[in-house]
Each structure stands twice: as C-alpha cells, then as structure tokens.
Amino acid sequence: MLLPLGLTPVSAGFPSPAEDYADKRLDLNQYLVRNPVSTFFFQVRGDSMQDAQIFDGDILVVDRSIEACHGHIVVAFVNGERLVKRLYRRGGRVALLAENKAYPPLVLTEGAEMEIWGVVIGLAKRIPG
Incomplete structure (x- = not known):
C-alpha cells in the first residue's frame, strides 16, 4: 500500500503554509519491514515498557533474523x-x-527457560482523538 509522503520533514515548531502537499509515496x-520472511507484528498488553x-x-x-544484543528491546519467552x-x-x-520503575528486573536464574524470540525494530501506534 502506497501512501502520500511529504519530502519536507514536519516541523514541531511553527507551521509553514507552503508545505501542505505530498511529494512522493511511502x-x-x-519502511517498517527489513526482512519480510522473519518479521512479525505483536500487540502490546500492559504498561511495563511505557x-x-x-x-x-x-x-x-519484531525481526527474528537479528541477533539480540545487550540493550535491545526484545520479545522473549520466559517459562512459556x-x-x-x-x-x-x-x-x-x-x-x-522493564521500562517502568513499578516493575522489578526479571533476572534469569539457572533452570529458567528463556528464548529470545526476536528484536523489536519498530512500533506502530494510534494517536487518540
């Protein structure tokens, strides 16, 4: 699906009336999927990453083809x-x-079952209104 994309970035300051048209298609x-065969979408439930x-x-x-490294945001299976x-x-x-101080770290101890399923490479969200 191709959607209109303005070539000029959107200003977070004062608007320009000259920039009210689309220059190309997106x-x-x-844009979101680097590796189609290894990319999946998941809906978030909860506030631990706010x-x-x-x-x-x-x-x-989520891209499964990327090797997860320290600091990456990942989707993981822990004890199912x-x-x-x-x-x-x-x-x-x-x-x-977690990226919310209300949630403690999940330290993986010996015997815990964990599989890093993929690395989060993007995010789609709706703006309320």
Whole structure:
C-alpha cells in the first residue's frame, strides 16, 4: 500500500503554509519491514515498557533474523510466557528489564527457560482523538 509522503520533514515548531502537499509515496511495508520472511507484528498488553514509549495497544515490529544484543528491546519467552523487555546481558548475567520503575528486573536464574524470540525494530501506534 502506497501512501502520500511529504519530502519536507514536519516541523514541531511553527507551521509553514507552503508545505501542505505530498511529494512522493511511502510503502509502509518497505519502511517498517527489513526482512519480510522473519518479521512479525505483536500487540502490546500492559504498561511495563511505557518509559521506552511502548504503550498498551501499540503494535511491535519484531525481526527474528537479528541477533539480540545487550540493550535491545526484545520479545522473549520466559517459562512459556511471551514478554517484551529490554535485554541485559553483562558479565555472565542475563536479565529482562522493564521500562517502568513499578516493575522489578526479571533476572534469569539457572533452570529458567528463556528464548529470545526476536528484536523489536519498530512500533506502530494510534494517536487518540
């Protein structure tokens, strides 16, 4: 699906009346999806990632072909539950961190089952109104 895209960036300051037309087309699939065969979309439930600007109802764009590194936001299965968290991997320790101080870190202990399912590469959200 091709949608109109203005070539001039949108100002967050004072608007220019000369910039009220579309200059080219944007393919949302091409913009959001780098590797089509390994990209999936998931809807977020909950508020544990709100400080990363990921809110309840948002849609995550997740790429399974990217190797997860320390600091990436990932979708992971932990003991059978699918979660979105920030990956902490340092000095032999692995944890999944919420981006909301109301949630404690999920430190992975020996015997815990965890699979990093994919890396979050994008986000789609609706603006209320």
